Amino acid sequence: MKVSVVPSRLFLPLLLLCLFTTACSTIKPPRILDQTIWVNNHKVHRNADWLLSPATRLYLNKPQYLLPDSQPLPRTMARFYHDLRTSMAMAFPGLHQSTQALSLETAFSEARLNGCELLVVPRLISKDDQLNTYQELSEGTMLHPDKRIARDSVMFQVIIYDVRSERLIDVATIKSKARFFSKSNSHALDLFTQAVNQYVKRLSGGYTG
Numbered sequence: 001m002k003v004s005v006v007p008s009r010l011f012l013p014l015l016l017l018c019l020f021t022t023a024c025s026t027i028k029p030p031r032i033l034d035q036t037i038w039v040n041n042h043k044v045h046r047n048a049d050w051l052l053s054p055a056t057r058l059y060l061n062k063p064q065y066l067l068p069d070s071q072p073l074p075r076t077m078a079r080f081y082h083d084l085r086t087s088m089a090m091a092f093p094g095l096h097q098s099t100q101a102l103s104l105e106t107a108f109s110e111a112r113l114n115g116c117e118l119l120v121v122p123r124l125i126s127k128d129d130q131l132n133t134y135q136e137l138s139e140g141t142m143l144h145p146d147k148r149i150a151r152d153s154v155m156f157q158v159i160i161y162d163v164r165s166e167r168l169i170d171v172a173t174i175k176s177k178a179r180f181f182s183k184s185n186s187h188a189l190d191l192f193t194q195a196v197n198q199y200v201k202r203l204s205g206g207y208t209g
Contacts, residue, residue, distance in 0.1 A: 043175040044199050050170075051205040056118060057094040059111035059163070060085060062101040063122040063156070076127055080156060083196045084122055091204035111163045118169075119161040125173075126155045152178040154191050158199060174199055 052058075063081050089095045096114040098107065104121070111119045153176065160170040176195035 044172060044195070044202060045174075046170060046172045046202065048170050049202075052092070052118075052203055054092055054204065054206075055094065056092055057096070057114075057116040058088065058092050058118050058120050059096045059098070059107065059114055059116035060088060060120045061098045061107045061122070063124055076154070077124060079192055080122065080124055080154075080196075083192045084158070084200075087193075087196050087200040088120070091200050091206060108161070108163060108166055116163055119163050121159045121161065123157045123159065124154070125157060127153070152191060172199055172203075 063077050063084075085095075085097055094116075096111070096116055098110060102110060107119055107121065155173065155175045158172045158174070159168065161167065162169050174195050176191050178191050
């Protein structure tokens, strides 16, 4: 039987190559801390991952509208605020709420007057409204010439400040997409309710809805 002999000058390079190949196939890259979580059609990203006690006193400002065209979306804003307020009130019974969208300075003052520790400022960043529901799809592009067949989506932020120091301590960015062919009565549930509940669940460490 003929035995192949590896010259001594090639032994070390071949050994290193084998070790490198084995390492590449068995060692996983280091896990990078990323607080982005996809749940169904909702993506929640926070720059921190600490939890709040249910006894924390929060002051919730009404959502600010940051869309570039400045076109008001009263129903969208109302639904966003309703779902966030409902979910946060279940998780944090000491929640206080503003009756109108306040400036940051005024919101801090109101939070102090109500003895709150943290100020919560929600902001609607974008909304993409396309042909998505049964009704819209049945009506087609003749009635909606500026729309295409695609899922509706929204993106919003929830910013938390420490009231005493007025320091920003947490920013969450939430992206949500509705299901295709959603019914009109489930559309808001798809876009806001489930995404907001997931965010508050991560903030409180518990289930809210």
